Amino acid sequence: MLFYRAAVDLSRATLNYLAGVLRRYRKTIRSPWRRLNAGQQALLVLVYLRKGETFAELAAGFGVSTATAWRYVRETVKLLSARSPKLGQALRKAKKDGLHYLVLDGMLIPTDRVKADRPYYSGKHRVHGMNIQVIASPDGTIIWTSGSLPGKTHDLSAARIWGILRELEEVGILTLADKGYQGAEGPLITPYKGKNKPESQKQANRSHARLRGPGERANAQLKSWRILRKLRCCPLKAGHLCKAIAVLQNYEVAQG
Missing domain, CATH: 1.10.10 (Arc Repressor Mutant, subunit A)
Structure with missing residues (x-):
């Protein structure tokens, strides 16, 4: 060697x-x-x-x-x-820190599962993986990451499974999310869907994307740790890996 x-x-x-x-x-x-x-x-x-x-x-x-x-x-x-904060704890700290809104986004962690493992296959991404929910501040700081669910899980279903919508409503902090969360209850705001929308809705969607974009960079920060680009270990470990990496990434950013 x-x-x-x-x-x-x-x-x-x-x-x-x-x-x-x-x-x-x-x-x-x-x-x-x-x-x-x-x-x-x-x-x-x-x-x-x-x-x-x-x-x-x-x-x-x-x-x-x-x-x-x-x-x-x-x-x-x-x-x-x-050392990663619990969901309620993270949201309460975000509100105490004066954040006016948060960004919720789903992330797929690819795995080396075989074709027979259908629960891990994401039709949206056309790859086997695990679904992770990420909440970030408007500037992209990672606030909280969820555990892992099979890749076929829809983002809105994952948000409900982890109790994200309920916790957001209890804390009362406005949260932006993409169209994958449309139909969610609570203080979650998603873009308008459909074709031939009036100009007012198109403008609202552009403003929504402009506000949401920087927060969604949190996923890119997580993926900069190459272990998350394709897991070769047990898929169920994806959530723990994301939480561990979030702790390190936030510390690295804090050091400037």
Whole structure:
């Protein structure tokens, strides 16, 4: 096997943050010694999430077994996912922070499922994957991400399953969404549908898209972590991966 030096486009602050999370966890469970120290484990996990390398490649690069690399990633993703806010908590904080509106959008995480796995097939995207719901601020900051549902799940159905519409109504914060959520109850505003719309509706749709567009960049931020471009692991882990990545992405952005 050949080896080479490579870079990861993340800040040192993000590495230190994740290493600190792991050090505190190791101290809590009284696990002072491992093959890799907390900083090395943090780097291994960041490489996996950001670059999407396989466990075999990670293991070779960091001098550990494939099983150890898998175990380190699973442990760290679990710790980060637990730091992701609950839906109600995230919405209440958004309102307290003075956000005038939010943006709700669905995202499909492609998987390597075979054709026989029909529940994972999205007719809209024509690919097998998992449906993730993302709520973002008007500037694209990730507020909250949902768990995962099979790719065939409609966005509006997913929003109802996760209780998003109910929580939005309780908090009373205006939320913009695309046409996939049309028919939703509560403070969710979607564009007008249909052909030959009057000019007033066309103008409303243009304004709606202009306000919604920056918020929908949150999905692009998540997809910049290459592990989410095509999952090779169990599809049910997609939700935990998104939550973990959202925590890291928000921290990375906060560091400027």
